[in-house]
Amino acid sequence: MKALRSVTGKVAVLDRADVDTDQIIPKQFLKRIERSGYGQFLFHDWVRDPGFFLNDPENRDAPILIAGRNFGCGSSREHAAWALEDFGFRVVIAPSFGDIFRANAINSGLAPVQLPAAEITRVREALVSTNELTVDLEQLRITHPSGLVLEFDFDSHAQETLVNGLDDVARTLQRAGEITAYEATHVARFDARELAL
Numbered sequence: 001m002k003a004l005r006s007v008t009g010k011v012a013v014l015d016r017a018d019v020d021t022d023q024i025i026p027k028q029f030l031k032r033i034e035r036s037g038y039g040q041f042l043f044h045d046w047v048r049d050p051g052f053f054l055n056d057p058e059n060r061d062a063p064i065l066i067a068g069r070n071f072g073c074g075s076s077r078e079h080a081a082w083a084l085e086d087f088g089f090r091v092v093i094a095p096s097f098g099d100i101f102r103a104n105a106i107n108s109g110l111a112p113v114q115l116p117a118a119e120i121t122r123v124r125e126a127l128v129s130t131n132e133l134t135v136d137l138e139q140l141r142i143t144h145p146s147g148l149v150l151e152f153d154f155d156s157h158a159q160e161t162l163v164n165g166l167d168d169v170a171r172t173l174q175r176a177g178e179i180t181a182y183e184a185t186h187v188a189r190f191d192a193r194e195l196a197l
Helices: 079-087 099-108 117-127 156-164 168-173 176-185
Strands: 006-009 011-014 064-067 091-094 111-114 133-136 141-143 149-151
Antiparallel strands (some): 133 141
16 A cells, blocks of 8 residues: 555545445446456446536546545445545545545545535635645645645544555554564464364
């Protein structure tokens, strides 16, 4: 997983609440286990509407998405986070997130940043003059060229995961020495050679 310390770029706005994971990536595209290739199907059913935000060329390369409350609710499919990340989004800002989506996003290298609705309104007003934000996950700060600065809370474990690009395997390997030391002091409950038979 790539480290995610800070993101600066354009912002796309999806002005809808309760966007569930089936709307983010419909079930018919969940036939593979790889994490890549899902971006082309992001919001598949909604993209047919010519007025949908992703059909605006200005939004096609935005690394930051602002969404409505309860973003990523619904089923537990991790493919929703994979599709957003594969499309090019690195940060999603919303008033609230589905709990499972939030965990899947962090484990996929996508930052779910929760801001109160009033602060999101301030960000959106600033974007009218210049469509650019910086989301700094090390400083836990959002800045706009106009001088707007907002701080946000973020779970310290999630912050460490994203800032250092740690998936579960990488996090486990950080403790390889401790694991080896533990194994050296404990007798195995079975003989591994017997398993090979």
